[in-house]
Amino acid sequence: MARELPKTYEPQQVESRIYEMWEKGGYFHAEKDESKKPFAIVMPPPNVTGQLHMGHAMDATLQDTLIRFKRMQGYNALWVPGVDHAGIATQIKVEEELRKEGLTRYDLGREKFLERVWDWKHKYGNRIVEQQKKLGASCDWDRARFTMDEGCSKAVREVFVSLYEKGLIYKGSRIINWCPNCVTALSDAEVEYVDKPGHLWHIRYPLADGSGEVVVATTRPETMLGDTGVCVNPNDERYKNIVGKMVILPLMNKQIPVVADDYAEMEFGTGCVKMTPAHDPNDFEVGLRHNLEVIRVLDDNGKVNALGGKYQGLDRYEARKQIVADLEAGGYLVKVEDYSHNVGTCYRCHKDVEPIISAQWFVKMKPLAEEAIRVVKEGETKFVPERFSKTYLNWMENVRDWCISRQLWWGHQIPAWTCEDCGHITVSREDACQCEKCGSTRIQRDPDVLDTWFSSALWPFETLGWPEKTEDYNYFYPTDVLVTGYDIIFFWVARMIFSGCAHTGKTPFHTVLIHGLVRDNQGRKMSKSLGNGIDPLEMIHMYGCDALRMNMVTGNSPGNDMRFYVERCEAMRNFANKLWNASRYVQMNLSEDAVNGLPALENLEIADKWVLSKLNNLIGEVTENMEKYELGVAVQKIYDFIWDTYCDWYIELTKARLYSEDAGRKQTALQVLVYVLDQILRLLHPFMPFITEEIWQSLPHEGEALIVAKWPEFSEKLAFQEEQSHMESVMEAIRAIRARRTEMNVPPSKKAALFILTSKHQIYQEGEGFIQRLAYADTVTLLDREPDHLEGMVSITTADAKLYIPMGQLVDKEKELARISKELESARKFLASLEGKLSNEKFVSRAPEAVVNAEREKAQKHRELIARLEQSLAAMQKL
């Protein structure tokens, strides 16, 4: 019974329906089940403010492919989704909204402002989730989490307090990276260095005793307002006599000391460095060693503060201009050089970051890094590809304390209360009402919130119930694979690993699968400002989700960037269509009572055994590739099998039987067609979930859905070596005939007789029908010896046969001679190289036996081929 199916696959008609079916079926949901092995992935939570982009598409595709593969393999597969509160990004978004109403967050006050953010979150927070569903993500949505939900808040509180109790969290005044635009501290990882053209100003600082002067150079003259010393190298003969003397700070007219410290390099500039301990991390260190005063001259908005004298109130850049002008007027400016240098910028707003001394909370990293280094060094967590473990280790081994406080309102507020009476800081799991030291109730909670990554760092275990020892936690934790881009190894992966080690005693996953960035077709990063981003949803709309997913994995290897070509989506759409039509062919021929499963082995014909044997090999290889995370290689093999082996050959090979009257043979062919298609669909499902499910549902099948069908397994029973090679002999003949006919411009419609001279009659008897149909022969005759009349015959030589086609006038004797000679020459050349190898005693004795045998076989085949070609040539010459 033929089913009416459209000629082209229409993903829009299929995807939402299938997705709904999966969701309703509860196939995404995983519960503890001791009879199954768990396999868990936690999704890198996208920002609530986020819009789905190609990076998400890449991320989600890889994870979903792995999860679906494992689910089919019988694992209890859990993919935990969630969304990140994204401190700065979200706060900025809501503040922008407020600005339209002419308000700032200060107008609302903290509480009201946070209400607004939560409103915003409830309104838009689900948008990215809906978009992920469009990608076919088979996450357990019942377990969707938010980094600010109750459980996560509890986990954050627990971690903060316990680290504090262990002395691994402290509050201190340090030089931190300050973004005057976002008005908050940033961690080192949040600063991006950009090479910018600037100037090096050389400034004269006169000695206080009038005995001379020193010249210092700076790229940030405005910081001189906070200078509290000048530094020279202790070994610098030029300045030996001024160490300990005072110099006069121009414009500020105050005396500051000259100190000697290794930090100053004799070779750079004049060898004298001005010291601004409040605005430069190195100067701060030198200042500590030499007891220099710390004077902060910039406020939180990047304006000069009261300590900046007459420059107070000027923005840092205006102040710079003014100061340079004043220095010049005062004769202090020696010279100005063009100087290009790296400037730290904010990863969010890209404005220049200002190093500023400030009281912030830090995580002491050295003790935590130890275990995080060990687990990677000893392979408890492996990076794929391996080279990223080097990146990770290098960072972890040189890690500096992590600045975790942010001067924002949106985020996990720091659970620390300062006593207004005794100054003691109370850190507590429960909200504190009084000072734990003096009992005073006059305590103030620290207004700052934690770095967003502080909560993301706990993601693999907080989402499974930690700090409670829940069933889920015990069963699914540690998770298995983490999939993410190399751009957040430091931000996130590193912090999850040390957090997991510190709080759960286990590394949170055994494998980190790293992928590259998706770039535009010119290799540029996709970005809003360039406007070169391609919307995944648009691609899904145009070509279907499966095509987009295929684009993400084919021809891509872990860790490498990829360029996004719309053309490849199109190619993958075409592939989907190919598969669609192959199954249409099968279904059109299917009878009402069709069953699935293999026919009895004794009914199988050569083509069936050939395809089954090839399929069997494919299953083995693909499974191995998938297990090694070589998804691109795996999918390429599946693609080739479907298009080349199944569609271009097997389907063609079955046509004679399907259109014949022999019900038994027809039935066998159909059953094999269905069987192989079913297996193909299973192999392809993790990559192209929608179309495979849709087709599978319409075929005879056991079980509810392909998403939970069993992953195919290699079977010894289905390895048919001999039949496979016989079939390939026939195929070689067919290809050779087609090639010759094309060369001679003979159209397919023009059939011709075919004579086959071979010692392997059986092979060609079995293959006769195929040759007839696919090589346009009207009759096929098997011969034992050369035909009598070679005049007007084209001869074609293959590895085990000679084929003759009478082509009469079309045959050009000279051309034929030239062609055969050419073939002969190349065969001889190749044989010579093989024989060279085989006569090399070292090769025979040292190469593995299998390799040597393979070479011997090849040589033998070529000897036979050459013999046949020589015969042909001789016969041709006689004519």
Next chain:
RNA sequence: GGAGGCAUAGCUCAGCUGGUUAGAGCGCAUGCUUCACACGCAUGAGGUCACAGGUUCGAGUCCUGUUGUCUCCACCA
């Protein structure tokens, strides 16, 4: 300054622990209204696997160096 990636067909890229007469997609050429598919079929052209050494019976694949290119980390005023 330190670390790493990439360099293979006109373009974009695969090629796993060394053994294929080096592959794919797109593009190109020629032919085909072949009863699943023109989002198709058939046939074909196109590669000194950046360069120079080395290890090996054997190197696109491993090692060293060179050149070009990209990225990350650190940051000397």
